[in-house]
Amino acid sequence: MNRALFFYGTLCHIPLLEIVLGRSGAEIDISEALLPDHLVSWVKDEPFPMIAAHPRGRARGILVQDLSPQDVDRLRFYEGGFEYDLASVAVELSAGRNAQAEVFFPEVGVWSAGAEWVLDDWIAEWGRVSEAAAREVMEHYGKRSVDEVARLLPFFRARGWAKQLAQETAPTSLRRDTSSADVTLKPTGDGFAEFFRLDTFELSYPRFDGTQSETLQRSAFVAYDAALVLPYDPKNDLVMLIEQLRYGPLMREDPKPWVLEPIAGLVDAGEPPMEAARREAVEEAGIDLRDIRPMMKVYPSPGYSTEFFHCFLGICALDPAMEGTHGLASENEDIRTHVISFDRAMALVDSGEINLAPTTMMLLWIARHRESLRANA
Template sequence: MGCAALAVTIPVFLYGTLCHLPLLRVVLGRDPQWRAARLPGHRVLAVEGESFPILVEGNGIARGILLEGLDRADRDRLDFFERGFGYAPHATLVETEGGDRVQAMVYRPQPGRWRAGDPWRLGDWVRKWGDVTTLAAQEAMALYQAGQGDRMAQRWPMMLMRAGAAVRARKSEAPATLRRPCAPGDIVVDHWSQPYANYFAVEENDLRFRRFDGGMSPVVNRAAFVSGDAVVVLPFDPVRDRVLLVEQVRMGAHGRGDPQPWLIETVAGRVDGGETPEEAARREAREEARLELRDVLPVLECYPSPGAMTEYLYLFVALTDLPDTAAGIAGADDEHEDIRVHVVTFERMMHLIETGEINTAPLILLAQWLSRERERLRAADS
């Protein structure tokens, strides 16, 4: 990502994501002194498969900012954040916009760690990743404060996923015509902790909340299972009147003690950081069913179990072609998925719901919506 200093008295040249001042403010915990600077003979290129850049020698000028007046606490915070992405500090000579040549520290990745791609531009990155990465960095720096720095690198993709969910939640319309509108001070968190985090996380809060009589509750302890947002998409072929279903073993059913942990569902998956729900729906269809979707139709959004889970679902029906060859074995190898893809008639799906063989709530909701809209979709497609 951006670059940072190791020595207290040497300035720091930043060329990447840390040039986004809201993100830098989170990492440092304060607003630093900075001025525009550049590093001749270098280019800033995107890292393939990642959102952050890499510094590569060659014709060009790498433009960024020069941080000055850093103390040891600043160095420790910058070093922690950059180390999570495999970057280490190196001395270099940079030029300021005023023409001064300044000895500075710049962070470069470990040799062979990342592969350079296309040119990277801060403005493009800010539009797609700025809010999400800044929010994820808050969770990362909370690990630093808790002395759990060794866990930051492995958690970063999940932090981005959870941050993306939080950004979408803050931008939602959140109507309140019957329910109580939340006002500042209605929920006060006295203590927050994260006793577990891997692909999912568990967060505990000691908090007080506004009661319906206007007073504040006593301090209560509440835990939440944090999993990020997810998409569920039911592929439907309006010409053949078929749907695509997937079958795989599910740990929720296994953990409950269900004698039949292989469940019938439809295409689903997490929304990655920087991704829109529709982009996630199309990606998951390719990964889980080798399927390209045509029209992706929003059905509804909902919390499946808000008493303890932060999960928020975006449900879609997608129009596509489902020939016999769409069935088979699929799944993402790097995620060790073993998925059997079924192509069945609409009537067969409804029968499986009636018998209880389909017992996953998102699929049942989508099936009921499709039952109502099916004839309209078939007539429009024909």
């Protein structure tokens, strides 16, 4: 028996509904509807809404009819990660008509209501991110449990947020101005998707000689955007570096896998990179950076990875007495901080002890601007 569902929130965004149901909006029976005596609000500190009974509320949304058992199963899979479940209601349609439908209500006590929900505001801020995350969620339909996918949802969103940040592209004064839209890209469906993601695909692209390349089989490591910040005290010419075990050198069988780094961490979905840098400075080094300035924005390994670095300079007062161990216990971080002279840091670059590209790159940026930074300290 087919069913009718009323949607009041993110699934009123038809591109998202299409992803979840796995078919075109032209094939879906959709009409405008209203649920009286209910109010839709943002979930506090989350990128989605909730609905609750309210005597003067009128929740506007859409009624989707003729949903098959598989449609409902796909919807349950998607919504289950948000801890919502179905309940029956009566909704109002045009011309005074009514209809019975089911609605996803939040589980009692799980979420707290925030400000009034506005769909257009959500689409502007979260539409693209949520579409990308939903594609990843639904890839796991029929393969993993709701709980397993819910655990990965913040990482799906973070990858979606990276795609949104990627729209702020860099200049093309020397390099080619051809668009990514001119590259023919076809996913092949193989790969791996977890905290990390490996995508396989076929592609062809316009060559510099004006011809089209042959179809190539390739793969890419789909990672995250990261915020990096290097604390610098221009008055005393000191820098802070952090030290921790890194799995890349370890798995390469480097006998010395502890490395000297800037403060760094993944940019959470919806988070401005500068705010991520500020947050990571507190978590990894116990310092509250008030004066953060942009450095460079770079792809560290564009040949195979989407990873992207937003680099910042953190102007602050430093003292060797600030050295210690830090890190979030919840993330099993074990981090040691070092406060050293800038000249010592550059000597470590020259000796190879600093063997991390972003550390070297950011120290060289300071070297380029050091005179003016110190003069204005």
